[in-house]
Amino acid sequence: xxxxxxxxxxxxxxxxxxxxxxxLQFVSMYQxxxxxVQSEFRSSQELGEAITAAFNNHLENIWNIEKSISFAxxxxxxxxxxxxxxxDLLRDYPLVRVFxxxxxxxxxxxxxxxxxxxxxxxxxxxxxxxxxxxxxxVSDLLKSRTTGQLAYLICRGFWEDEELKGIAFAExxxxxxxxxxxxxxxxxxxxxxxxxxxxxxxxxxxYPDLSFEHRQLKPDSLARLALQGEIVNLHKFHSSxxxxxxxxxxxxxxxxxxxxxxTDSVDEVIGGIRKDLIHQLCILTxxxxxxxxxxxxxxxxxxxxxxxxxxxxxxxxxxxxxxRVTIEGSDELAKTGRIFNHMADWIQELQFSRLKxxxxxxxxxxxxxxxxxxxxxLIRRKVETGKPLDNILKMLxxxxxxxxxxxxxxNQIMEAFRSQQGEITIDLEKKAINLVEVVKSAVLPFQTTNxxxxxxxxxxxxxxxxxxxxxxLEEVFLNLLSNAIKYSPIGTxxxxxxxxxxxxxxxxxxxxxxxxxxxxxxxxxxGFYRASNTFPRDPGGMGLGLYISKQIVQRHNGEIWVKNNxxxxxxxxxxxxxxxxxxxxGWRRC
Numbered sequence: 068x069x070x071x072x073x074x075x076x077x078x079x080x081x082x083x084x085x086x087x088x089x090x091l092q093f094v095s096m097y098q099x100x101x102x103x104v105q106s107e108f109r110s111s112q113e114l115g116e117a118i119t120a121a122f123n124n125h126l127e128n129i130w131n132i133e134k135s136i137s138f139a140x141x142x143x144x145x146x147x148x149x150x151x152x153x154x155d156l157l158r159d160y161p162l163v164r165v166f167x168x169x170x171x172x173x174x175x176x177x178x179x180x181x182x183x184x185x186x187x188x189x190x191x192x193x194x195x196x197x198x199x200x201x202x203x204x205v206s207d208l209l210k211s212r213t214t215g216q217l218a219y220l221i222c223r224g225f226w227e228d229e230e231l232k233g234i235a236f237a238e239x240x241x242x243x244x245x246x247x248x249x250x251x252x253x254x255x256x257x258x259x260x261x262x263x264x265x266x267x268x269x270x271x272x273x274y275p276d277l278s279f280e281h282r283q284l285k286p287d288s289l290a291r292l293a294l295q296g297e298i299v300n301l302h303k304f305h306s307s308x309x310x311x312x313x314x315x316x317x318x319x320x321x322x323x324x325x326x327x328x329x330t331d332s333v334d335e336v337i338g339g340i341r342k343d344l345i346h347q348l349c350i351l352t353x354x355x356x357x358x359x360x361x362x363x364x365x366x367x368x369x370x371x372x373x374x375x376x377x378x379x380x381x382x383x384x385x386x387x388x389x390x391r392v393t394i395e396g397s398d399e400l401a402k403t404g405r406i407f408n409h410m411a412d413w414i415q416e417l418q419f420s421r422l423k424x425x426x427x428x429x430x431x432x433x434x435x436x437x438x439x440x441x442x443x444x445l446i447r448r449k450v451e452t453g454k455p456l457d458n459i460l461k462m463l464x465x466x467x468x469x470x471x472x473x474x475x476x477x478n479q480i481m482e483a484f485r486s487q488q489g490e491i492t493i494d495l496e497k498k499a500i501n502l503v504e505v506v507k508s509a510v511l512p513f514q515t516t517n518x519x520x521x522x523x524x525x526x527x528x529x530x531x532x533x534x535x536x537x538x539x540l541e542e543v544f545l546n547l548l549s550n551a552i553k554y555s556p557i558g559t560x561x562x563x564x565x566x567x568x569x570x571x572x573x574x575x576x577x578x579x580x581x582x583x584x585x586x587x588x589x590x591x592x593x594g595f596y597r598a599s600n601t602f603p604r605d606p607g608g609m610g611l612g613l614y615i616s617k618q619i620v621q622r623h624n625g626e627i628w629v630k631n632n633x634x635x636x637x638x639x640x641x642x643x644x645x646x647x648x649x650x651x652x653g654w655r656r657c
Contacts, residue, residue, distance in 0.1 A: 111329040115318040125247045133223040133235035135441030165238035197224040207263035244270040256332035264324040293317035293326035372400040435469035499532035509544035519557040526565035546612040551578035577638040592617040
């Protein structure tokens, strides 16, 4: 080594630097490849969930329309007037090809396609499902006997005193289903769609006019696992439709045993990584010939994290909430990268919560509006045709009830925004209140009006005084009891226990319902958040009740939390400070 020239020593130094640097580059490229693939799967899953939400909103909208059809059928309108009413609906919903009504004898009474009657439909699978007790039905892909074209049916059965009064149905044009999904992808090769429970492709974004024969999935297709309730990551697979390797994800659509798929071209997803690898190999090869590039490589090792942060920041500013950086180490840049990733996670969660709130608000506000619109349409029809308004009081009661629902929803939203601004009103009134009386006052309405579930109050105390707002605390317990009833099966017990621990009063509300997924327990008190679970029917709500309850309890310097029971259901706890004077004065004023 002593006899080697400085140039040779520098060459050795460059080689010593290049060998580990090259190895690190390969590891980094592999990690980037893995991150890109996982990011693609996450992005595809988010798109799949957005498609599922849009499709469920579409179903809810049609079912609400079918409810208005039932109001029309229940009125004394003639078949011709009902057909005119259905045709008016059809013009408002071009996605639907046919609206119709099946009477209690399972014959098509009226539809918008043609005049039919006396055609028995008891051989239809969806009819049998309604007769077996299902209220909401979505059929698989079929060739319509009415129009002869590809479609699926959205049906809703209407019962009264366990007797079928009729079935409203809507035949959906699958070629126009793309209008339901207000989603786009940046990649040109993106493809998404729906698969029914038999493995038939209901809709494909790139080929909406696909023939019936080319819609069947292969028997060995991994996408079929999604029809069994699994989330399937589709790694590299050859697509006969596109003639290339593709990747994506397939998600189940809960409640109807359908699935959503999202795929992209593998070349488009990871093609850029291959180009970057070739480019970097050329640079590293050149470094072995020119020592000056060593300085550039050293400079690059400093600037790469900065550029990564810059690019990720630009992507985040453009609305790509999945943008993240991977900066190894513990220096200032690495810490900045972790802080950026944490900030991006928070922004993405905030964006997701906002979208969920908009979806929930649209869903919750649409139901009462649909009821009001249906009743007003009937009143208008009777006034225009000169029919007597013999049920006007009942109709006005329906409108009043739905308006009250709208007002309650808007009050909840305003209360949530006031609490976020710290403007929630709490009146302590400078005196102590009896917490036991507050709990009894909240329990009593449910005990007297709810016959399906047993609500038991357990307390060894008759007086537990705290400094607080009587009405606000009653609102907290009313909300917790209402949730316990919503998410508990009929015939189960709900227990309200009031006890004392040291200088604290603890109220525990225990149900025997479906419980809360463990990973979501910390989020149930967040604003506009609703836990995802396997409850058979959506109980409604916008995720505001628990958030407002938490604000009220915290303003009382108390705590509220939830735990899952060892068997079924969950228990919500409210902990409040007792106000007492241990001397002769006994209970004191606040």
